[in-house]
Amino acid sequence: MKISTEELTKTIVIINELGLHARPAAMIAKLAQKAESNIWIIKEGTKVDAASIIDILSLACVKGTEITLQTENFNDINIVNGIVDLIENGAGD
Amino acid sequence: MHHFENEEKIIQGISGSPGICIGKSYLVDKEGVDVVEKYSISEKDLKREVGRFKTAVKNAKNELSSIIEGIPEELREHAYILETHLVLHKDKMLYGKTIETIEKELINSEWALKKVVSNIKIIFRDIEDTYLKDRVTDIVQVADRIMRNLTGAKSESISEIDKRVVLVAHDLSPADTSQIKLERIKGFVTDLGGKASHTSIIARTLGIPSVLGLDMATRDIKNDEIIVVDGSAGLVIINPSDETLAKYEVRKQRYEAYRANILRTSHVTATTVDDFAVEVMGNIELAEEVVSVKDNGGDGIGLFRTEFSYMSRSSYPAEEELFEQYKDIVELMAPNPVTIRTLDINGDKALSYESSVNEENPALGLRAIRFCLKRKDVFMTQLRAILRAAAFGNVRILFPMISSCEEICEAKKLLKQAGDELEHENIPCNTNIEVGIMIEIPSAVIMADSLADVVDYFSIGTNDLVQYTLAIDRGNKNVAHLYNSLHPAVLRMIKQVVDVGKAKNVKVCMCGEMAGDPFNIPILIGLGLTELSMTPQNIPEVKTIIRELNQKECEKFLEDVFTKTIVADIQKLLQDRFGSLIANGYA
Numbered sequence: 001m002k003i004s005t006e007e008l009t010k011t012i013v014i015i016n017e018l019g020l021h022a023r024p025a026a027m028i029a030k031l032a033q034k035a036e037s038n039i040w041i042i043k044e045g046t047k048v049d050a051a052s053i054i055d056i057l058s059l060a061c062v063k064g065t066e067i068t069l070q071t072e073n074f075n076d077i078n079i080v081n082g083i084v085d086l087i088e089n090g091a092g093d
Numbered sequence: 094m095h096h097f098e099n100e101e102k103i104i105q106g107i108s109g110s111p112g113i114c115i116g117k118s119y120l121v122d123k124e125g126v127d128v129v130e131k132y133s134i135s136e137k138d139l140k141r142e143v144g145r146f147k148t149a150v151k152n153a154k155n156e157l158s159s160i161i162e163g164i165p166e167e168l169r170e171h172a173y174i175l176e177t178h179l180v181l182h183k184d185k186m187l188y189g190k191t192i193e194t195i196e197k198e199l200i201n202s203e204w205a206l207k208k209v210v211s212n213i214k215i216i217f218r219d220i221e222d223t224y225l226k227d228r229v230t231d232i233v234q235v236a237d238r239i240m241r242n243l244t245g246a247k248s249e250s251i252s253e254i255d256k257r258v259v260l261v262a263h264d265l266s267p268a269d270t271s272q273i274k275l276e277r278i279k280g281f282v283t284d285l286g287g288k289a290s291h292t293s294i295i296a297r298t299l300g301i302p303s304v305l306g307l308d309m310a311t312r313d314i315k316n317d318e319i320i321v322v323d324g325s326a327g328l329v330i331i332n333p334s335d336e337t338l339a340k341y342e343v344r345k346q347r348y349e350a351y352r353a354n355i356l357r358t359s360h361v362t363a364t365t366v367d368d369f370a371v372e373v374m375g376n377i378e379l380a381e382e383v384v385s386v387k388d389n390g391g392d393g394i395g396l397f398r399t400e401f402s403y404m405s406r407s408s409y410p411a412e413e414e415l416f417e418q419y420k421d422i423v424e425l426m427a428p429n430p431v432t433i434r435t436l437d438i439n440g441d442k443a444l445s446y447e448s449s450v451n452e453e454n455p456a457l458g459l460r461a462i463r464f465c466l467k468r469k470d471v472f473m474t475q476l477r478a479i480l481r482a483a484a485f486g487n488v489r490i491l492f493p494m495i496s497s498c499e500e501i502c503e504a505k506k507l508l509k510q511a512g513d514e515l516e517h518e519n520i521p522c523n524t525n526i527e528v529g530i531m532i533e534i535p536s537a538v539i540m541a542d543s544l545a546d547v548v549d550y551f552s553i554g555t556n557d558l559v560q561y562t563l564a565i566d567r568g569n570k571n572v573a574h575l576y577n578s579l580h581p582a583v584l585r586m587i588k589q590v591v592d593v594g595k596a597k598n599v600k601v602c603m604c605g606e607m608a609g610d611p612f613n614i615p616i617l618i619g620l621g622l623t624e625l626s627m628t629p630q631n632i633p634e635v636k637t638i639i640r641e642l643n644q645k646e647c648e649k650f651l652e653d654v655f656t657k658t659i660v661a662d663i664q665k666l667l668q669d670r671f672g673s674l675i676a677n678g679y680a
Contacts, residue, residue: 017407017408018224018225018407019222019224019225020225021224021225021228022174022177022228022231023173023174023177025177026176026177026180026181029180029184030180049185049186051185052184052185052186053177053180053181053184053186054181054184054185054186054187054213054232055185055186057217057225057228057229057232058213058216058217058220060220060221060222060225060226061225062222062225
């Protein structure tokens with residue numbers, strides 16, 4: 001089966017007042033850790049591991065930042081969508 | 094560097110707050126840098142070393158879990174940050190990277206962890222957003238807990254310490270210092286910090302001896318060692334001999350007896366022998382300190398720093414919250430005056446949520462009135478709260494960092510607008526309050542005659558005035574020794590302001606650290622200052638000294654002072670003339 005790269009990436013804007021701080025980062029990492037393969041968060045060309053809180057925090061995603069989620073594994077698309085839902089809903093803030 | 098067992102060693106620092114204490118050291122070493130040892134691990138021991146690290150992480154996690162379990166159900170929601178810490182323990186970037194470093198470089202766990210954390214810190218250093226940048230502290234706290242489990246050090250936070258100890262720290266942030274429970278701490282010493290740094294101001298408020306700027310205290314002092322802290326002389330004695338201990342025990346008792354004696358007479362107004370009355374007031378930062386001002390016999394509050402309620406939170410406080418706080422203070426102090434200084438942020442007190450400010454040189458940046466005139470919404474909220482509190486007692490408003498006439502006129506316009514709004518909304522307030530400015534920038538000294546036409550009083554803030562006049566960062570220990578309020582340039586500036594005040598009939602107060610140092614009092618009385626405001630603990634001593642002085646004589650003495658061109662000569666003059674009087678205050 002041929003998978004388009006479009007399906008494997010999602011772009012989203014951070015709405016949290018304080019940006020992706022420790023709590024949302026922890027929630028994202030928790031989800032990403034369930035994935036079979038790596039899930040990446042990309043901001044302005046910098047790519048980090050979504051399963052690491054520290055990596056997410058180091059991206060410094062303030063409110064209004066546009067980030068792209070990317071996976072290499074079709075089986076992980078649900079997890080990517082879960083993270084998108086989380087971020088769209090303000091990630092617990 | 095090692096000092097031999099039982100060998101007495103004296104290390105010199107900067108006096109943070111006076112007094113003497115003898116007690117066991119308690120190291121609060123956040124950085125852990127100098128304590129961590131590095132050694133290699135052989136291939137065959139590698140597995141055991143990684144195991145040791147994993148065990149430490151497991152123990153750290155268990156420790157934290159039981160802390161979380163101990164939090165009452167209704168407060169669990171606020172424990173989320175600890176839950177996040179729990180997850181962080183096994184984070185790839187921390188856990189995985191440390192194991193990888195141990196294995197690749199064949200080094201011990203402590204060193205590998207330290208290395209990984211240093212790298213994380215470097216990444217975070219470049220983050221511009223101050224709030225997100227500060228999240229590195231979460232990672233550091235987790236790493237610290239793992240480190241303590243590796244080295245077997247005790248894991249108590251400052252607020253958890255349950256024995257009376259002397260804190261030894263690399264540095265204490267205002268947040269750390271605010272956590273200190275007086276009954277548990279005898280005193281503290283730090284590697285960083287200068288005489289007028291925020292830490293030392295808080296130490297004096299707490300009324301515990303402290304020595305700062307020791308440079309290597311956290312390296313030279315071991316945990317659980319008996320040390321002597323002489324806050325008056327600014328020195329620490331490690332491994333004191335029996336003779337030294339006996340000597341300091343006597344000095345400690347003498348100092349405490351002197352304090353008790355001057356406290357008894359402190360509630361009476363201070364007048365010189367020739368009937369020159371001086372109002373001696375307290376500087377405060379927290380509402381709780383009003384009690385300290387009253388206990389020490391303060392005639393009012395000469396400086397209420399309002400920054401504290403803006404710190405350690407995620408957004409600006411609301412008008413109602415500020416009003417309630419100001420009202421408490423004003424009511425407690427009535428009928429005596431409470432001088433409320435409007436927000437003086439940035440400089441050394443950066444707000445984590447004000448991410449737009451990230452400056453190379455904050456002391457010369459967007460701080461205090463400059464910030465408030467830019468963020469009018471924040472300013473108006475505070476002005477309204479102050480005017481509302483003024484209905485409940487004697488309030489004076491004080492604008493910081495005024496450097497030009499435009500700024501004070503703009504601030505007064507906004508104050509009037511705030512008053513008009515409140516009256517229009519039928520909210521009780523008092524708009525008929527004294528308006529003053531801080532004189533802390535050289536340009537304000539030079540413009541004092543013009544500024545006098547638009548204000549009711551001046552308050553000389555010597556901490557910043559000295560800093561800006563002499564171009565010295567008071568927190569930088571490399572130049573802190575050059576920071577001297579008796580510098581002839583500073584004295585001339587103060588005289589200029591006092592003279593303008595007399596000519597224009599504008600009251601002149603002094604609220605900097607200079608006013609609270611007994612050594613300076615003869616000069617300040619000679620200059621004719623009628624209102625001094627200081628750390629509450631200094632009030633009794635300053636009052637005692639004022640009562641011994643003769644204002645006319647001090648005025649004459651000042652003529653001699655102004656013939657001197659170097660600080661040492663001025664100090665010698667003071668020492669020769671008033672040394673014995675002032676020495677009573679020192680242990």
